[in-house]
Amino acid sequence: MADILRLENITYRYHNMIPALDNVSLSVQRGERLAVIGSNGCGKSTLLHIMNALIFPQSGEVYLEGQQATEKRLKEKAFVHFFRQRMGYLFQDPDVQLFCPTVFDELLFGPLQLGLTQEESTARVLEIMAMLQMENLKDRPSYMLSGGEKKRVALGAVLTMNPDILLLDEPGNGLDPRSYSLLVELMVALSEAGKTIIVATHDLSLIGELGCRVVVLSEQHRVEKTGSAEEIIGDEELLLRVNLIHEHVHYHGSSVHRHVHSHYLFHRHNHKESCEE
Amino acid sequence: MAGHSRLAFLDRGLLAVSRLLKDTYVQWDLSSKKGLFQCFDPRLKLLFLIFFAVAISLKRDLFSEIVVMVMLLGFSLLSRLPLVAVYSRTIALGFVFGVLVSFPSACNVIVPGTVVFPLVTLTGSHDLLFYHIPRTIGFTREGLQLVALLSLRVVNSLTLCTLVLYTTPFPDLIKALRLFHLPSVVILIITLFHKYVFILACSLEEMHLSMKSRLMSSFTSAGARTWATDRMAYIYRKTHRTCEDVFGGMLSRGFTGEVRLTESAPLSRLNWIAGSALLALWFIVILL
Numbered sequence: 321m322a323d324i325l326r327l328e329n330i331t332y333r334y335h336n337m338i339p340a341l342d343n344v345s346l347s348v349q350r351g352e353r354l355a356v357i358g359s360n361g362c363g364k365s366t367l368l369h370i371m372n373a374l375i376f377p378q379s380g381e382v383y384l385e386g387q388q389a390t391e392k393r394l395k396e397k398a399f400v401h402f403f404r405q406r407m408g409y410l411f412q413d414p415d416v417q418l419f420c421p422t423v424f425d426e427l428l429f430g431p432l433q434l435g436l437t438q439e440e441s442t443a444r445v446l447e448i449m450a451m452l453q454m455e456n457l458k459d460r461p462s463y464m465l466s467g468g469e470k471k472r473v474a475l476g477a478v479l480t481m482n483p484d485i486l487l488l489d490e491p492g493n494g495l496d497p498r499s500y501s502l503l504v505e506l507m508v509a510l511s512e513a514g515k516t517i518i519v520a521t522h523d524l525s526l527i528g529e530l531g532c533r534v535v536v537l538s539e540q541h542r543v544e545k546t547g548s549a550e551e552i553i554g555d556e557e558l559l560l561r562v563n564l565i566h567e568h569v570h571y572h573g574s575s576v577h578r579h580v581h582s583h584y585l586f587h588r589h590n591h592k593e594s595c596e597e
Numbered sequence: 598m599a600g601h602s603r604l605a606f607l608d609r610g611l612l613a614v615s616r617l618l619k620d621t622y623v624q625w626d627l628s629s630k631k632g633l634f635q636c637f638d639p640r641l642k643l644l645f646l647i648f649f650a651v652a653i654s655l656k657r658d659l660f661s662e663i664v665v666m667v668m669l670l671g672f673s674l675l676s677r678l679p680l681v682a683v684y685s686r687t688i689a690l691g692f693v694f695g696v697l698v699s700f701p702s703a704c705n706v707i708v709p710g711t712v713v714f715p716l717v718t719l720t721g722s723h724d725l726l727f728y729h730i731p732r733t734i735g736f737t738r739e740g741l742q743l744v745a746l747l748s749l750r751v752v753n754s755l756t757l758c759t760l761v762l763y764t765t766p767f768p769d770l771i772k773a774l775r776l777f778h779l780p781s782v783v784i785l786i787i788t789l790f791h792k793y794v795f796i797l798a799c800s801l802e803e804m805h806l807s808m809k810s811r812l813m814s815s816f817t818s819a820g821a822r823t824w825a826t827d828r829m830a831y832i833y834r835k836t837h838r839t840c841e842d843v844f845g846g847m848l849s850r851g852f853t854g855e856v857r858l859t860e861s862a863p864l865s866r867l868n869w870i871a872g873s874a875l876l877a878l879w880f881i882v883i884l885l
Binding site: 369372374397400401404405407408409411413415416417418419420421422424425428429430432433434438459461462463464477478481 | 621622625766767768769771772784785788789792795796839842843845846847848849850851852853856857858859860
């Protein structure tokens, strides 16, 4: 399968000083599910920003369908249209993504900017609203929504643009269990519909549920390892090294337990072996 | 309770922030009710506001202002607005900006006229600079009428604004501004401004509460000022960072400098009928 997105030797420093990414290379195939995982501050969100051409690296190249995305090319109307139509970005904080008067306007914004007619855009919006079960939010302003609703609207705003690639930055953050499982189901459905899904997360249960290819970023902002979800989740030594799981001590009655632990997936330990009376 | 009193200025400031948040929720709640004005298109209500604001300012007799007042009371009732809350606020402001500001003009030292309530009787009249001080100083009929007229104008104008604001969701009101051919980008800026005032007000309230929850001893005035200044700087930095993030969010959704927003739907028949009726009312008020 052809690469839909390719990043070559990306290095990025905030204000030319603070390292965020160091010589990161990766490629994503059309229709693939890819997760970028790593601890806080390892550069996951920066990587997604670079993929979406919101910021540009000091060195390295980004290719979308073989076409290089540079700052200069992003000023060409035709290329912007080509680029933005193919890539949708769900931000970690939905508040920065919602800027229109109402939810309905929010969902219409993307299609209208892409040059769709009012009728085409409205039809698309109604379809997405039904899919995400948010018809009741239609006339609400975004600041009157709950955290989960905001996330749903932000995702809807991306989906109305019908992008080929979905960049999702910590999509499960702040969601209640029901909204979370709805989100996972939706991601699976989108993947089955042929969309390329790229998720930045430190939620190990999400990558397990998506069964995706995983790129692990180290705290030194480099690609530490790439592999399948099972392979990465099974590598406790790697996860400890990149600070995704940690040593944990707690009580079971009067017994003290010490074991590796992740708040999302792992709570695996042999009580008898790890017990310290 | 030294600590408490030193935090009073912070508490008062934050109380105002809480009121702003509460007002936003109240406004949303009232505008979602089923009432007369809630059924009207926001563009129609915006025109109603402008036309009647002009009428209220133009009328120079008490009778017309009373007619407008009764009409607005009727509309408020039919729109299921909480009359006590609406009128207590408008009458209080009417008292301050209408009665108190214009009250001196009720006296014949400022506005000559027929004295109806004499206050002081002097030995003779005097001229002081450009003031003529008559022998009998008191409230004149003309002066009192002027005070009543100004007070009614203030109350009517405020009731008119409240009626439109409380029956229209704020985002719809902003969108209705397109009636005046405001560019889409301006509409977007006003929307963002309103949204972020709300979000930052929420942050401010939470920061204040978190500070209070950790405060165990008295807070010195200097400490309170330092905290307030520090939080202002924090809010400024947060605003700046959010501004960049929002711009990124707009870019990622296809923003290229030109904004295309939803086209306004044509007015329904109900709104045309309501508009005609309101226009007829306006003519009646003008002709009174």
